[in-house]
Amino acid sequence: MNTVSGLQDDSSLTVDQAIANLQGEDLGLRVYAAWWLGRFRVDAPEAVDVLMAALTDEADRTMAGGYPLRRNAARALGKLGDRRAVPALIQALECSDFYVREAAAQSLEMLGDEACIPKLMALLQDQVPGTLPAPEPPQLAQPFDAILEALGTLEAKEAIPLVAPFLDHAVPRIQYAAARAMYQLVADRAEASLYAERLVNALANNDLQLRRIVLADLGAIGYLPAAEAIAQTLAENSLKLIALKGLLEKELQQSEPQNLSPGAIQVMTLMDSLL
Amino acid sequence: MSDSLAALIHAVETADSSVSLVEAVQKLAHARLEGGIPTLIAALSYNNPGAAVAAVDGLIHLGEPAVPALLEQLDLHNYTARAWAIRALAGIGDPRGLVTLLGAATADFALSVRRAAAKGLGCMKWHWFPDHLLEIAQAEALDALLFVAQQDEEWVVRYSAVVGLQSLMTALQRGHVYGQTAFEQAALSQIQTQFERMAVADAHMAVRARVWLAQQQVQRVQTRSVAVETNSSPLSETDWQLILEKLYARKGQERLVLAEGDPRRYRQLAIAVASEPPNKSALPSSDA
Numbered sequence A: 001m002n003t004v005s006g007l008q009d010d011s012s013l014t015v016d017q018a019i020a021n022l023q024g025e026d027l028g029l030r031v032y033a034a035w036w037l038g039r040f041r042v043d044a045p046e047a048v049d050v051l052m053a054a055l056t057d058e059a060d061r062t063m064a065g066g067y068p069l070r071r072n073a074a075r076a077l078g079k080l081g082d083r084r085a086v087p088a089l090i091q092a093l094e095c096s097d098f099y100v101r102e103a104a105a106q107s108l109e110m111l112g113d114e115a116c117i118p119k120l121m122a123l124l125q126d127q128v129p130g131t132l133p134a135p136e137p138p139q140l141a142q143p144f145d146a147i148l149e150a151l152g153t154l155e156a157k158e159a160i161p162l163v164a165p166f167l168d169h170a171v172p173r174i175q176y177a178a179a180r181a182m183y184q185l186v187a188d189r190a191e192a193s194l195y196a197e198r199l200v201n202a203l204a205n206n207d208l209q210l211r212r213i214v215l216a217d218l219g220a221i222g223y224l225p226a227a228e229a230i231a232q233t234l235a236e237n238s239l240k241l242i243a244l245k246g247l248l249e250k251e252l253q254q255s256e257p258q259n260l261s262p263g264a265i266q267v268m269t270l271m272d273s274l275l
Numbered sequence B: 001m002s003d004s005l006a007a008l009i010h011a012v013e014t015a016d017s018s019v020s021l022v023e024a025v026q027k028l029a030h031a032r033l034e035g036g037i038p039t040l041i042a043a044l045s046y047n048n049p050g051a052a053v054a055a056v057d058g059l060i061h062l063g064e065p066a067v068p069a070l071l072e073q074l075d076l077h078n079y080t081a082r083a084w085a086i087r088a089l090a091g092i093g094d095p096r097g098l099v100t101l102l103g104a105a106t107a108d109f110a111l112s113v114r115r116a117a118a119k120g121l122g123c124m125k126w127h128w129f130p131d132h133l134l135e136i137a138q139a140e141a142l143d144a145l146l147f148v149a150q151q152d153e154e155w156v157v158r159y160s161a162v163v164g165l166q167s168l169m170t171a172l173q174r175g176h177v178y179g180q181t182a183f184e185q186a187a188l189s190q191i192q193t194q195f196e197r198m199a200v201a202d203a204h205m206a207v208r209a210r211v212w213l214a215q216q217q218v219q220r221v222q223t224r225s226v227a228v229e230t231n232s233s234p235l236s237e238t239d240w241q242l243i244l245e246k247l248y249a250r251k252g253q254e255r256l257v258l259a260e261g262d263p264r265r266y267r268q269l270a271i272a273v274a275s276e277p278p279n280k281s282a283l284p285s286s287d288a
Helices: A015-022 A027-039 A045-054 A068-080 A083-092 A098-111 A114-124 A144-153 A157-168 A172-185 A189-202 A208-221 A224-232 A237-253 A262-274 B002-013 B018-031 B034-043 B049-062 B064-074 B079-092 B095-107 B111-122 B131-151 B155-173 B182-201 B205-223 B237-257 B264-274
Strands: none
Touching (some): A027 A045, A045 A068, A045 A083, A083 A098, A083 A114, A098 A114, A114 A157, A144 A157, A144 A172, A144 A208, A172 A208, A189 A208, A189 A224, A208 A224, A208 A237, A224 A237, A224 A262, A237 A262, A237 B111, B002 B034, B034 B049, B049 B064, B095 B111, B095 B131, B095 B237, B111 B155, B131 B155, B131 B182, B131 B237, B155 B182, B155 B205
């Protein structure tokens, strides 16, 4: 099937070979194998085992002290959906490498296990010793957007007082991540929609990269009133379609299967126009 | 009028920033002037997605007059411009783009191109086709759309194939005062079977939901009497002859590889196309 998108070269690696490569000597093959297992969603128990082991790898280091293999392994573990990886990923939230922590937070969000909430909250307050800031400007102390998004998805209501201050963070995408999380966390739906409307307004941002981020945020929370604004946003149709899919699937979860609400039909009509 | 056209074209040609280029192309596209077609087509290869989107919209609204120039664009060795031209052809639905869309929907490596082509295959201007060509053209479109609906790995391309199949279904149902032909009945039942399968089996809820919507909407069309469309098309006898030759050439090439009806024949095509350098026009449609 991958031949259709020209990826047949990647599929030629076999599962056994990727697992073997991940434990081999060649650092290049190891980091590629970790990516490959995630890309092709290889959820065999042996694959999860070797990826978990890779989270404590010491061999593969960048000049700046980063851990490329750990980053790829953390990303892959989120895609494989095996909750056995949760304790190892929580441990990875303490890694000195900013990008390992970012990948671990994203994967813990995908795995949906509440056990990681206390460590995420500690990280959000920058209270985990030994964690180095991002190497690039603005040298953020922590991957705040990934942490905020995870806390929102995990419905960590106890984190609301910690999340709210990030609505005014200097970095726009972190503000958006906070708005997205607040929408998911606050109980009052009228208050929640105020946070979602902040995101809708941000679709008019002059920066294309920020508009793309907001599209992803609105898709993640499935905020139905944003449908029309998403369709009108100046960005790639592919990204608008993914965002609208998020709205559609959220709307479908609210009703009986096959019972299409007017909102669901409206979203699909907009999607049809973007194909 | 020609003054304003010249001014609009001049604004595109002299735009000195990415933003001003997008604005100039948008204005030219909104003017809907046939004289702007060459400039809009040139904008497809500026490597500016905003300008290309505006140009594609403008070309789609201009429709049939833009088709010959778009087909010429396909033969140039610029992959990005080619992809945008295919998207414009898909939006126009002109029969001269049919064979290009068949290849693009099943084998292009850019999902945005497969997505646009799949929708475009369904909403061809089927009522333009002369009787002797309609059945072979619809049979090819049906085969391609069923393949995409079953096999494409991207949810959005399968979603698009559902939209295409729904349009094709509507075309197969309409315009028959004397009832449907055996081909049309068989094609309709193939689409229904495909929908029933996808309605429960597709991995993505959004795709399943689009199938439910198609099933509901097609039912509504069935119970309503549909006005018969006249099949007066602006295409010449030579155009139709060329379309027929391309379709036969395509079928002939497929037969060399695998038997008719074998879904793997498209897979072979996909591999052949994917292994070609990207700027080479590798689709069989452009060879003819």
